[in-house]
Amino acid sequence: MVSLLENTNIEFASPFRYRTHVEEKKVICRLLARRIIKDNQALFIDPSTTTAYLPNYLSERQNVKVITDNLQFAIAANQMTNLNLFLTGGSLRPNSNSLLGNHTIQDIAMFRPQLAIVSCSTLDNTGAYIADMDQADVKIAMMKSARESILVADHTKFQSVNSDYIRLASFPAWSKIVTDRAPKDQFLKHMAALGVKVIYPGSK
Secondary structure, eight states: OOOOOSSSOOOOOOOHHHHHHHHHHHHHHHHIIIIOOTTOOOOEEEEOOOOOGGGGGGGTTTSEEEOBBBBHHHHHTTTTEHHHHHHHHEEEOOOBEEEESSSHHHHHHHOOOOOEEEEEEEOOSSEEEEHHHHHHHHHHHHHHHSSSOOOOOOGGGSSSSSSOEEEETTTSSEEEEEOOOOOOOHHHHHHHHHHHHEETTTOO
């Protein structure tokens, strides 16, 4: 008997994830550029395929300093003179398109930017989760060092059951959640009670 694995507790390869839910990721990046990221800010960009699309939407921002281990982001941002890019050290794991490990964590600890923009694999009413410990360590280090953390997640990651097994943090660790469509009213009310703003197309 052959059965398919559940889509939880598995960290799929970055090239696969980069090609899934592309339009949703672009919506999120557009919202980040318009409503979150400001001129003259410094920010962490985590090793996610969502934020890999972000450079395309930052052409109008000026003097933005980015610290990242995200190789796809770095390649896309390489020709942009309005971005000052610091690429962390670390080990390059096959098919991750990101630098990971102790050297990455050490480099992150050198900085104290305004924002950490962090993704997850799944989230529910209590917090956000991921299925890879090395990726989790980087995201948690960024959140610890930044003054404010922003969570990005497309609508497919909102799950009340079958969340991934590594908890990044509990709400309200992030001040804002940016997503591509309105979550359920119950989730929105719960986040409002915690002081977490949810940003999506058409939100105030």
